[in-house]
Amino acid sequence: MSSEAAVPVTAMRPIDKDTVHRLCAGQVIVDLATSVKELLENSLDAESTHVEIKLKDSGLSSITVVDNGHGISEDNFATLCRKHWTSKISSFEDLEDVSTFGF
Secondary structure, three states, X not given: OOHHHHOOOOOOEEOOHHHHHHXXXXXXXXXXXXXXXXXXXXXXXXXXXXXXXXXXXXHOOEEEEEEXXXXXXXXXXXXXXXXXXXXXXXXXXXXXXXXOOOO
């Protein structure tokens, strides 16, 4: 049995290199509006009913998002900011089944 089979669906895990290359072509943050949109979508994916977005110096110094969503489990904190890790897909084909804004 592979270690991936034992990983819970909501656990963060790496995406394979082929999928990373296919996704990166369309996932580029080019401006402030796109950054804020991505953060808002994260809040909506977390089932938030209240979202507050604050920009400091028009977003140049910081962007703060506070919401009442369920967020990320503490079990995933160690892998949260790892490059090319996610809890929603393992391969490019999994995108067909994603029912959230982000993956």
